[in-house]
Amino acid sequence: MPQKNPRRNAFYAQSGGVTPVINASACGVIETARANRGAIGKVLAGRNGIIGALREELINTGRETPAAIRGLMHTPAGAFGSCRHKMKSLEENRAEYERLIEVFHAHDIGYFFYNGGGDSADTCLKVSQLGEALGYPIQAIHVPKTIDNDLPLTDNSPGFGSVAKYVAVSTREAAMDVASMCETSTKVFILEVMGRHAGWIAAAGGLAGEGPAEAPHVILFPEIAFDRERFLRKVDATVKKVGYCVIVASEGAQYADGTFLADAGTRDAFGHAQLGGVAPTLAHMVRSELGYKHHWAVADYLQRSARHIASQTDLDQAYAVGRAAVEFALAGHNAVMPAIVRGKGKRYRWSIGEAPLAKVANREKKMPRRYISRDGFGITAAAREYLTPLIQGEAYPPYADGLPRYPALKLELVPPRLKQRFDV
Amino acid sequence: MPQKNPRRNAFYAQSGGVTPVINASACGVIETARANRGAIGKVLAGRNGIIGALREELINTGRETPAAIRGLMHTPAGAFGSCRHKMKSLEENRAEYERLIEVFHAHDIGYFFYNGGGDSADTCLKVSQLGEALGYPIQAIHVPKTIDNDLPLTDNSPGFGSVAKYVAVSTREAAMDVASMCETSTKVFILEVMGRHAGWIAAAGGLAGEGPAEAPHVILFPEIAFDRERFLRKVDATVKKVGYCVIVASEGAQYADGTFLADAGTRDAFGHAQLGGVAPTLAHMVRSELGYKHHWAVADYLQRSARHIASQTDLDQAYAVGRAAVEFALAGHNAVMPAIVRGKGKRYRWSIGEAPLAKVANREKKMPRRYISRDGFGITAAAREYLTPLIQGEAYPPYADGLPRYPALKLELVPPRLKQRFDV
CATH class of the missing domain: 3.40.50.450 (Rossmann fold)
Known part of the structure; x- marks a missing residue:
């Protein structure tokens, strides 16, 4: 030694x-x-x-x-x-x-x-x-x-603020797109975001609107059990009232029994379920039950690599x-x-x-209930207060x-000093 | 009169x-x-x-x-x-x-x-x-x-350059993400982009790499008939050689008989098929045939509203x-x-x-064949020369x-002068 x-x-x-x-x-x-x-x-x-x-x-x-x-x-x-x-x-x-x-x-x-x-x-x-x-x-x-912001004992986790900014900006932009065409075209737009078992990233989508009346109208958090009927009623009411409905759905959205809305069926090296496909699942639900024209996006790696x-x-x-x-x-x-x-x-x-x-x-640090609106579909003023500082400034x-343009690193390995190899 | x-x-x-x-x-x-x-x-x-x-x-x-x-x-x-x-x-x-x-x-x-x-x-x-x-x-x-860049008689169509920039930047960022984790995680990443019957937007993804050796390794154009076996062989060979494979797929990708890879089954007011779902279709193909871990993203409205x-x-x-x-x-x-x-x-x-x-x-102005590489999976130097100027400058x-922050418009209507209403 x-x-x-x-x-x-x-x-x-x-x-x-x-x-x-x-x-x-x-x-x-x-x-x-x-x-x-x-x-x-x-x-x-x-x-x-x-x-x-x-x-x-x-x-x-x-x-x-x-x-x-x-x-x-x-x-x-x-x-x-x-x-x-x-x-x-x-x-x-x-x-x-x-x-x-x-x-x-x-x-x-x-x-x-x-x-x-x-x-x-x-x-x-x-x-x-x-x-x-x-x-x-x-x-x-x-x-x-x-990016999931789920580490305890720190006010927030580095990586989250940038993804939050990407999701908030993208939601705002896409919502404007939907709003400008909803009279004759898409009525329901769904954006699927990451976050695993914590709704922080989905919550960031809530920053796109200045208040609960603005898009996104529905946020689906993993922390709130998904209720198909309530969801469809909310979407329908929003389209009837506002003319369109923007939904930000966490990949971790799940039913009361813990079943994910879309479990891809594969697991990663940590044994976690590999999630994906919530947006098309919801889109199918909206079309078959409500008949509204819809579009959906899955940000996937785009959100967590969006250094721009x-x-x-x-x-x-x-x-x-x-x-x-x-x-x-x-x-x-x-x-x-x-x-x-x-x-x-x-x-x-x-x-x-x-x-x-x-x-x-x-x-895992999940979203506290007080950050989620009473009906479970939005964020509260307290959540805005927490989230807003984290997306400040454009780097x-x-x-x-x-x-x-990124730097070209040499990535030179130091010469090995051990004879034995080790298989991982 | x-x-x-x-x-x-x-x-x-x-x-x-x-x-x-x-x-x-x-x-x-x-x-x-x-x-x-x-x-x-x-x-x-x-x-x-x-x-x-x-x-x-x-x-x-x-x-x-x-x-x-x-x-x-x-x-x-x-x-x-x-x-x-x-x-x-x-x-x-x-x-x-x-x-x-x-x-x-x-x-x-x-x-x-x-x-x-x-x-x-x-x-x-x-x-x-x-x-x-x-x-x-x-x-x-x-x-x-x-955004589709398919208007004739103009060198390019306003709207396309910004979407092209978004797709090129996003592809480059996501490709770096995949590259940095492919050793133990995702091997195949698929980004679905818009463009309808023209491959211009998909082609823009090709700008993410400096040359044919860099990601994206596969671009699927509507102009090139999709051949499942050739596609899978190319993906497999790329993963074996490079360690991972990044695919940019046009929503309009289609088989030789004109069937879209993923036709959502609905049509817009112009009678055009509403496309979407190419990425999950390809992902399923990759997993079931090659068994590689994959991720996929569908940019949808995010790409065409990305004013940022x-x-x-x-x-x-x-x-x-x-x-x-x-x-x-x-x-x-x-x-x-x-x-x-x-x-x-x-x-x-x-x-x-x-x-x-x-x-x-x-x-419709489609991608000329000389802009698509011989194997049909990439762009040529001529395409780069055409596309690169269109994404210059960050606005x-x-x-x-x-x-x-966007301006608040009043959007005041002028008082109607006609008695009769007209139903559209």
């Missing part, structure tokens, strides 16, 4: 679904590590996430120019690759943890920065315990990220949690996560706090030839 | 599917008319398009402030409402034309500006003949607009055709359409020309509170 070394290296990995601003967190980690060269060595990024550590595929971020690292601020998706690989418990899969230690030891890694959501917080927590459990000293800091319309607030926060993660590590902390703390007072202010990972892992990427 | 009056009023209407920049054409018409107050009276806009004329629901644009009219430049959808109402021939529906004349006569309308696509060009042509056929003097100018990422070139051209329409009218022309003319030479230049409506109406709308 290595001795405490004042300049041990850091491992950084992206985990789970990517966001429009996850690379801003990477930028925060790398730039802050570079600014503290006396205390921290190389930042080695896992190629395709944690499996890059298991396979000893470590990207030497030291080979990237400062401009390329800065360019991460406007680059969507996962610049180093991400994966959905859930580490089981130490008891269930000791071999994976021992392999991690082997690789970390070989590359003198003393800091583990894991950029992910709830499942990743759990992995990060397990890694933070390698010192006690297996005698390998490491500090593990979780860098929060999830990222929220400046979200971008700032994504960078800040990356920076804070390194600062916490340098201060000797372990098993923590930088959290976004909302200030008191009318004007939105935020700062970075610190949350213990043990309380973060594997807990446009630079363009060349009509398209966003 | 009224005598030639030096200050007769103008009628302006939006027709068919709206675009991110159709209101810029309205702005061009209204501002140019205002700049020529000595020669042209009020601009009366049809509420919900041509049916506003039939119903004598005429919006007095003179009541709008210059700032509100300028605000049309960044407002998506149809600010005055649009409709899909095809006027039949004079022989088939003389009553509608006589009603139009009644309304035009009552409001001293001598100019007819019709902002639409191919079907509307046909209506505009018929209106232009009212002088000869029914003795009512009117000048009818068609203002071109269609409009092309500056497109916006400029949309304004220019509106302005030119009024100038042509003032010069005494009839039955014409301002057309966009591409200059010779390497650097992209455009100017406004004039096309006779008789040659525009009811003709961002102003934002307030994180969302685009």
